[in-house]
Amino acid sequence: MTPDDWFNIAGALQSCVPFLSLTAYIPQWRTLLRSRSSQNVSLAAWIIWTITSAIALLYAAASYAVTGRGLPLVFSTTLLFLFCEFTLLLVYRFRKPLP
Secondary structure, three states, X not given: OOHHHHHHHHHHHHHHHHHHHHHHHHHHHHHHHHHOOOOOOOHHHHHXXXXXXXXXXXXXXXXXXXXXXXXXXXXXXXXHHHHHHHHHHHXXXXXXXXX
């Protein structure tokens, strides 16, 4: 196999990452929406995960801009960033003040 073949296979697998990740996000979203409570969910952790996904997206976009390759990485990091943002929004939205 050539390096380009490996790169194309890796790109195809990278494109699958957001869809595989949805299997973890959807139950969390469902629980937050049904319970309307995020008291047992760490807001700080979701802020950190959102920041790290934003950094990964920045790297992917910069890499694509410089090399012209890696569109699957841009695609997957964009979706993962949006998933983190949505989860963070739900956690913040359903945060109740402590008594």
